[in-house]
Amino acid sequence: MRYTRKPTSLRDWYVSRSRPPAELLGADLVKLLDEHDRLREAANDARRRAADLADPANDTRAEKADRDAATAAARAGKPVPAPTAVPQLAEDRAAAQREAEANNAALARVVAELNTARRAEAEKRWPAESExxxxxxxxxxxxxxxxxxxxxxxxxxxxxxxxxxxxxxxxxxxxxxxxxxxxxxxxxxxxxxxxxxxxxxxxxxxxxxxxxxxxxxx
Incomplete structure (x- = not known):
């Protein structure tokens, strides 16, 4: 028997382990799948980076770095500098969040295009499939x-x-x-x-x- 199963998620439907090899698909679909793989990896990387930056330990380290810089300046008789580590952490977190959201949005758009391209290729091939x-x-x-x-x-x-x-x-x-x-x-x-x-x-x-x-x- 060639056992089949219903898709549970169209986003997961296009990952490499769940799809046919490129030589069995049309060029337009393969091109979109390559873009899908790139964006999926980028989205995963961005999510991991955002999660790493959200760790409260980063706040502790940034606050300590700003306090140490202020203490060193005071001891040297110099003006106490404005905090830099805490604002930089906030900026990094915002950038990581924007990157994650952008990649997720791009991936969702590619998945929608893949759905359309997949159906189009199926409709093209199906009439001759029985023969x-x-x-x-x-x-x-x-x-x-x-x-x-x-x-x-x-x-x-x-x-x-x-x-x-x-x-x-x-x-x-x-x-x-x-x-x-x-x-x-x-x-x-x-x-x-x-x-x-x-x-x-x-x-x-x-x-x-x-x-x-x-x-x-x-």
Whole structure:
């Protein structure tokens, strides 16, 4: 089965782990996705910077720096300077907040454009999709049949040699069987032996070729 799931957030829908590779998408969409990645990283960096600057420890350090500068000036007989660290911290916080808001707004706009571009590309490709899928399925089934035939031929060849050597009686398919644990390793936890739940390798190949392309939501 090709298991599918509904999107929970269109913003997360476009992150690299949740989208197809670039070679499967149109150039306009890929260009927007590149911009999306850049803005998402910038927005995350800006949010982290704003959060770091909001730490109250920064206020303590800035206030201490201004007090130390005032104390040093007084001891040197110089005019007490105006505070600089506290105003600079406030300025840095405001700049970080503006940067975060600007990147978030830009990212939201790109996501909106991505929604439009994605729908446009889907509408462009969908009319021919049914025929494309049918052709792909037919080609995969042909390849699966060729693989199944190759496996069958090799099994029969080995069975013939075994018969010639007197090590095993001959059967048309050479008694070829595949244990379920060979293609579903998780079944090993149920303590299945190699002789449990046997099936034909040809049947496995044919079933996999068709079942893997059947979509089912989870």
């Amino acid at each position: 494309r899928r049918a052709k792909a399925q037919a080609n995969i089934e042909k390849l699966a049949e060729k693989l199944a035939e190759a496996v069958t031929d090799e099994v029969r060849e080995q069975a013939a040699v075994d018969w010639l050597r007197g090590t095993a009686a001959y059967s048309r398919l050479g008694n070829a069987q595949v244990p379920a644990v060979a293609f579903i390793p998780a079944l090993a936890s149920y303590k299945l032996s190699p002789r449990d739940v046997l099936t034909s390798p040809v049947a496995v190949i044919r079933a996999a070729a068709t079942a893997a392309l059947t979509a089912e939501e989870f």
